[in-house]
Amino acid sequence: MVPVLTSIMLDTRRALKGGSFPVRLRLTYQRQRRYYNTSYSLSEEAFAKVQAEKPKGKYKELQIAFQAIEQKAIGIIRDLDVFTFEQFEKKYLNAAAKNDVFTGFEQQVKKLAKEGRVGTASSNESASFSLLSYIHKEPITRNKGLSRAKAIEKRETLLKKRKPLAYSAVTVDFLMGYEKWMLQNGSSITTIGIYLRALRAIYNNAIADGEVNAALYPFGKRKYQIPSGRNVKKALTLADIEKIFTYQPALESEARARDLWIFSYLCNGINVKDIARLKYKQLDEEKITFIRAKTERTSRQNMKAITAMRSPEIDEIISRWGNKPAFGDAYVFPLLEPALSAEKERAKIQHATKTINKYIKRVAAAVGIEKNVSTYTARHSFSTVLKRAGAPIELISESLGHSNLRTTESYLDSFEDNVKKQFAAQLTAFKNVGK
Known part of the structure; x- marks a missing residue:
C-alpha cells in the first residue's frame, strides 16, 4: 500500500496581509498533493524558529500545536479502510469543527x-x-x-x-x-x-x-492567568442605613422598593432572585431558610442552607407586601408566578431588580447618601456591618452562603474612620501603661 505523507508547511506562494504566509497541512498520495488550511499564519523567520530543534516560548507552543494538527490527520488516515482525499476531507473537516x-x-x-x-x-x-x-x-x-x-x-x-x-x-x-x-x-x-x-x-x-x-492548555501558573478585578467596596455606614430605614417614601412604588432593599439587607443580603423565589413554607416562627439559586447547580453535593433570623422589621415588610393568603407553596412576594419558563422568570427578576435600583437610588439621593446604592449594596452592607460589630468572619461567611473565607473577605469593606481613630489613639496611650 502506498503511504500517505503528511507535513506542516509554510505556503509561501502568496503572502497574506501584513507579509505573513498561511501555515497549511500538506498530504501527498500517489504523487498528488493537497493542502488544508489551519488557523495559523507566520513569517518565514518565525516558521523557521518553530521548526528548530529546541524552540522556546511561543515557538514551542506553536510546534506542539502543529504536531497536534498533523497527529490528528495521521489518526484519521489510519482509521480509513481505503484512503481517498474525499474521505479524508470529510472526516478532517468534521474533526476541525469539533476543534473550533x-x-x-x-x-x-x-x-x-x-x-x-x-x-x-x-x-x-x-x-x-x-x-x-x-x-x-x-x-x-x-x-x-x-x-x-x-x-x-x-x-x-x-x-x-x-x-x-x-x-x-x-x-x-x-x-x-x-x-x-x-x-x-x-x-x-x-x-x-x-x-x-x-x-x-x-x-x-x-x-x-x-x-x-x-x-x-494556555491557562495557569507560568502561562496566562485570568485577571480578577478587586471589588469596589459598596457597603454603607450604619448611619446611612438608618437614613434609608427612617425615610418617608412619597410614592407606593418607592416604599415597596425601599422595603425590599431593607428586606435584602436584614435577610443576610439575599439577592432579588432568591427573594422572588422565596415561598411561605421556607418561613417558620423564628427564621427564614433558603438555598441561593446561584449555588444550586455548582454545589449540588454540598448545598448550604442559609438561615436568616426573623425580626419585627422583616415581618412588617412581609405583612405589607406579601401575597395573601400565606399558604406554603405560595411565593412570599408577588414578583413571580408559578410555572414560568426560565426565560420569563429571568425577565421578571431583571425587571424587579431594575425597579428596586431605580427607586433606592432616589431614596439615597433624597437622604443625602452620595454612594451609588443598589441591591448589591444591601448584601455588602449586611456583611460589613456585622464585621464592624465584631462578628466572626466564619459567621459572616456562613450567613452569606460562601464556600470559603476568601470570598467573604472580598465582600468586606474597611472599617469606618472613627473606629480607625480609636485604635490609632492606642499607639500613644502611654499614660495608661501599667495602670
Whole structure:
C-alpha cells in the first residue's frame, strides 16, 4: 500500500496581509498533493524558529500545536479502510469543527439553556461574541444600547465571515492580546475575567472530550492567568442605613422598593432572585431558610442552607407586601408566578431588580447618601456591618452562603474612620501603661 505523507508547511506562494504566509497541512498520495488550511499564519523567520530543534516560548507552543494538527490527520488516515482525499476531507473537516472554540461555545450555550441557566448561557454568548469581535478587530465588546435581536444579528453577521478558531490557536500571546484589546475598548477587568473564565471552561471541556491535547492548555501558573478585578467596596455606614430605614417614601412604588432593599439587607443580603423565589413554607416562627439559586447547580453535593433570623422589621415588610393568603407553596412576594419558563422568570427578576435600583437610588439621593446604592449594596452592607460589630468572619461567611473565607473577605469593606481613630489613639496611650 502506498503511504500517505503528511507535513506542516509554510505556503509561501502568496503572502497574506501584513507579509505573513498561511501555515497549511500538506498530504501527498500517489504523487498528488493537497493542502488544508489551519488557523495559523507566520513569517518565514518565525516558521523557521518553530521548526528548530529546541524552540522556546511561543515557538514551542506553536510546534506542539502543529504536531497536534498533523497527529490528528495521521489518526484519521489510519482509521480509513481505503484512503481517498474525499474521505479524508470529510472526516478532517468534521474533526476541525469539533476543534473550533466557537462550536464549543454554541454547544455550551444550548446545554445551559436546556438546563434553565439562561443567565450563564447569555454570559457565554457574550463571551463568544466578544472573541469574534476581537478576531475581526470590530470595536464591539459590549451590547449596551442594542436590542437582543440586533446583538444576535451582529453576531450572526460575524459568524458568517469568520473562520474556525482552533483551540491550539488560543495561546498565551492570543489571550494577552485579547485582554489588551478589551481594555482599549473600555471593558473592565471584571468583564474580561468573566469572559475568559467561560473560555477556559470551554477549553477544559474539549480536553475532557479528547478533542484537544492537554499540553496546549494556555491557562495557569507560568502561562496566562485570568485577571480578577478587586471589588469596589459598596457597603454603607450604619448611619446611612438608618437614613434609608427612617425615610418617608412619597410614592407606593418607592416604599415597596425601599422595603425590599431593607428586606435584602436584614435577610443576610439575599439577592432579588432568591427573594422572588422565596415561598411561605421556607418561613417558620423564628427564621427564614433558603438555598441561593446561584449555588444550586455548582454545589449540588454540598448545598448550604442559609438561615436568616426573623425580626419585627422583616415581618412588617412581609405583612405589607406579601401575597395573601400565606399558604406554603405560595411565593412570599408577588414578583413571580408559578410555572414560568426560565426565560420569563429571568425577565421578571431583571425587571424587579431594575425597579428596586431605580427607586433606592432616589431614596439615597433624597437622604443625602452620595454612594451609588443598589441591591448589591444591601448584601455588602449586611456583611460589613456585622464585621464592624465584631462578628466572626466564619459567621459572616456562613450567613452569606460562601464556600470559603476568601470570598467573604472580598465582600468586606474597611472599617469606618472613627473606629480607625480609636485604635490609632492606642499607639500613644502611654499614660495608661501599667495602670
